[in-house]
Each structure stands twice: as structure tokens, then as C-alpha cells.
Amino acid sequence: MLVILHGKSAADASIKDAIERVRQRGHSLTVQTTQEPGDAARFASEAVRSGIEIVVAGGGDGLLSEVINGVLTMDEFPKTAVGVLPVGTANDFASGCGIPPDPFEALLLSAEGMPLMIDVGKASDRFFINTITAGFGAEVTARTPSSMKKAVGGGAYSITAFITAVRLQPYEVTIRMPEGGTHESILLLTAANGRQAGGGYEVAPKASIDDGLLDVMFVREFLLRDLKAVAQELSHLGETEGRFVYYKQLPSLDIEFREESPVNVDGEPQTMRTLTITLLHRRLPFLLPRDTPLHRSR
Numbered sequence: 001m002l003v004i005l006h007g008k009s010a011a012d013a014s015i016k017d018a019i020e021r022v023r024q025r026g027h028s029l030t031v032q033t034t035q036e037p038g039d040a041a042r043f044a045s046e047a048v049r050s051g052i053e054i055v056v057a058g059g060g061d062g063l064l065s066e067v068i069n070g071v072l073t074m075d076e077f078p079k080t081a082v083g084v085l086p087v088g089t090a091n092d093f094a095s096g097c098g099i100p101p102d103p104f105e106a107l108l109l110s111a112e113g114m115p116l117m118i119d120v121g122k123a124s125d126r127f128f129i130n131t132i133t134a135g136f137g138a139e140v141t142a143r144t145p146s147s148m149k150k151a152v153g154g155g156a157y158s159i160t161a162f163i164t165a166v167r168l169q170p171y172e173v174t175i176r177m178p179e180g181g182t183h184e185s186i187l188l189l190t191a192a193n194g195r196q197a198g199g200g201y202e203v204a205p206k207a208s209i210d211d212g213l214l215d216v217m218f219v220r221e222f223l224l225r226d227l228k229a230v231a232q233e234l235s236h237l238g239e240t241e242g243r244f245v246y247y248k249q250l251p252s253l254d255i256e257f258r259e260e261s262p263v264n265v266d267g268e269p270q271t272m273r274t275l276t277i278t279l280l281h282r283r284l285p286f287l288l289p290r291d292t293p294l295h296r297s298r
Contacts, residue, residue, distance in 0.1 A: 001083075001111055002052050003031045004043045004067055006059035009087045015058070018085075018103035027111040034063070044070025048080045054287070055080055056110045060088015061130055065266030072120065072127045072284065083110025083287035090267070092196040093130040097209070097292045115285035116295050118209040121193045122278050123265050129284075130194040131203060132277060133264040134255065135171045135186055135218075170221040172258040177216075177250050189218040191253065191277050195294060206238045206249065209294045212281040213249040220244050252278045 009015055010033045023029050032043045040057065044067045047055045057067040064084055071078050085106045086094035100106045121128040170185040190197060192204035192215040204215035217237060222230050222244050233242035255275040263272045288295060 001027060001029050001054040001056060002043070002047050003029060003056045003058050003085060003107070004040050004063070005031055005033050005085070006040075006063050006087065007034050009058060012087065012103075015085070015087065015103050018107050021104050022107045022111055025108075025111070029107075029111070031058075034059075038066070040066035041070035041073070044068075045074040047071075048074040048078055052080060054083060054110055056083040056085050056107065056287075058085035058087055060086070060090055060267065061092050062267040063088065064093060065128060065130070065268065068120065068129050068266075068284070069127050076280075076283070078284065081115035081285035081287055083107075083113075085110070090199040092199065093194045093266075095200065096130075096194045096196040097294050098289045099292075100289075109289065110287045113287045113289075116210070116288050116292075117282035118284050118286045118288075118295065119193055119212060120280045120283045121191070121214065122280060123191075123263075124272075124276055126265055127280075128193065128266045130266050131190055131192040131197040131264075132266075132275075133197060133203075134173075134189040134257075134261060134275075171261050173261075174256040175218070176254040176256075177248075178252065179248075179250075184218065185221040186218045187221060189216075189255070191216050193279065202237075204237075207294065208296045209286075210282055210296055211249075212279060213251060214253070214277060214279055215247070216250050216253060217245065217247045220246070252276075 019029060019031060034040050040063050044055050048071050055067060055071065057064040067082060071080055071082060084094045084099050085103060086099055086101055100109065123132055170187055173186055174181060174183050190203045192207050193209055195202050195204045195207045197203045203217055207215040219230065226244060230244045233245035238247045257273050260271045260273050263270050263275060
């Protein structure tokens with residue numbers, strides 16, 4: 001088993017102790033520490049090439065995404081299973097899956113658990129495991145400090161109040177889905193494989209990571225007088241058809257912005273004008289708790 005550990009966590013005593021305790025249980029465990037962007041993907045690709053059976057991402061959602069891309073770039077039908085040691089800031093994917101936050105328990109799950117096959121998203125040429133956010137959510141990630149990002153996770157009013165406070169301009173976008181195309185003025189769009197984003201905010205309450213579907217949500221432009229109605233719709237995602245909030249499960253979608261716009265892929269900010277999002281069904285073996293709420297076939 002290879003643990004790819006974020007460099008910022010390399011000196012953490014609790015992680016060192018957890019690694020040693022797992023080794024004492026008879027498991028072979030090697031650690032590689034990242035020093036710069038791209039290291040995790042490279043280490044993961046090399047692990048797949050070497051036939052390593054388990055690769056553990058020791059970090060947050062960004063490092064996990066790097067590891068996923070390294071594994072799937074080397075082999076789009078990998079036998080190497082992926083696990084998570086959730087020691088990042090948000091750990092949205094791990095938290096949503098019920099992976100233990102305790103380092104020893106998380107590593108033990110990866111060492112002794114049985115992998116489940118999960119879906120993986122693909123955004124143009126990049127794989128993702130959790131969520132894609134465009135518009136407001138991506139702009140928050142790119143421009144605000146971690147303390148502000150944590151505030152976004154507080155609930156529906158956190159999002160709508162923040163949109164109003166900073167007077168964000170809507171994004172003009174054409175969205176093409178299997179059901180047809182639509183042109184919208186949106187403030188926020190997410191396409192999710194997992195359920196959480198933004199440090200714990202549930203953007204896709206119906207999502208499963210083995211159903212072959214993306215959970216797509218977007219918030220249309222609204223006036224201040226509609227704030228309460230928007231918050232209500234965000235608080236009941238997927239329950240009813242909303243006037244301001246769209247939420248459906250789709251196998252794919254294409255997005256075209258009027259101009260280059262902020263897009264966040266598994267926590268990594270980018271700017272794009274066009275984006276094709278698809279889902280690779282049950283493509284990746286992943287070490288998860290047997291009672292994880294996100295896997296239907298557990």
C-alpha cells in the first residue's frame with residue numbers, strides 16, 4: 001500500500017503514529033510526500049505502472065483529485081484501488097462517504113477493507129470524483145480565504161446572502177442536456193458525483209457514487225425580494241420543481257458560457273468557456289465503509 005501524503009501533513013505526529021500502528025498490524029505501507037503540484041498524480045501513475053494494489057490519498061479533495069487523475073490517466077480501467085486519509089481542509093468527498101476522520105481508522109479501512117466500484121466524472125480531459133462548480137461557487141474558491149469558504153457551508157441562507165452581499169453578476173450560459181437545451185442567467189451551477197462541496201454544504205442530496213448519474217443543480221438570477229423563496233428551494237433540493245433552483249439527475253451535459261468563466265473541478269480553480277461533463281460508470285475501485293450512504297450496492 002502506498003500513501004501519497006501532502007507535504008503540509010508530513011510532520012503531523014498523529015499521522016506518523018497511525019502509519020506505524022498499521023505497519024505493526026502486518027501491513028506493508030510506503031509513504032511518498034508531495035512537494036509541488038503534480039507530484040500526487042505522478043506518484044499515483046507510477047504506482048499503477050508498478051502494480052501497487054492500493055494507493056491512499058493523504059490530503060484533502062484537491063490531492064484526492066490529483067491521485068484519481070494519476071490512476072485513471074495511466075489506466076482507464078484500473079485494478080489499483082484508491083483510499084483516502086482525510087487530512088485536508090474540507091475533505092468533502094471523504095466526509096460525505098463516511099470515511100473516518102481519525103488517521104489510524106482511515107488507514108486501517110484502506111488496508112483491510114474491500115473496494116467498491118464507484119463512478120468517476122470526466123470534465124473535458126480531466127477526471128473528477130466529487131463536484132464541479134461554476135459561477136459563484138468557483139469564484140468563492142478562487143478569490144476568498146478559507147475562513148470565508150467555510151461560511152459558505154452553513155446552509156441555504158449562507159449562499160443566498162453572500163450572493164446578495166457581494167452583488168455578483170449572473171453568468172450567461174447555454175446548457176445542453178439529454179432532455180434538451182436551455183439558455184440561462186445563472187449565479188451558481190454544480191455537477192456532482194458526491195454530495196458535499198464548500199466545506200460540508202450538501203449540493204446534491206440525492207447523489208450516489210454508483211448510479212451512473214450526475215446530480216446537476218443551478219441557481220437562476222433572482223431579485224432581492226425573492227431571497228426567501230430561493231433559500232427555501234435550496235433547503236429542499238430535489239423535492240419539488242423550483243422556480244429559481246434547478247435540480248435533476250443526468251448522465252451528461254454540455255456547458256457553454258458567453259465568455260471565459262470561473263470553474264472549479266474538485267477544488268481546483270480554472271477558467272473555461274466550454275465544458276463537456278460525462279460520467280464513467282463504476283470505473284474505479286475505492287476503499288469505503290461498507291455502510292457508506294453514497295453507494296447503493298453496498
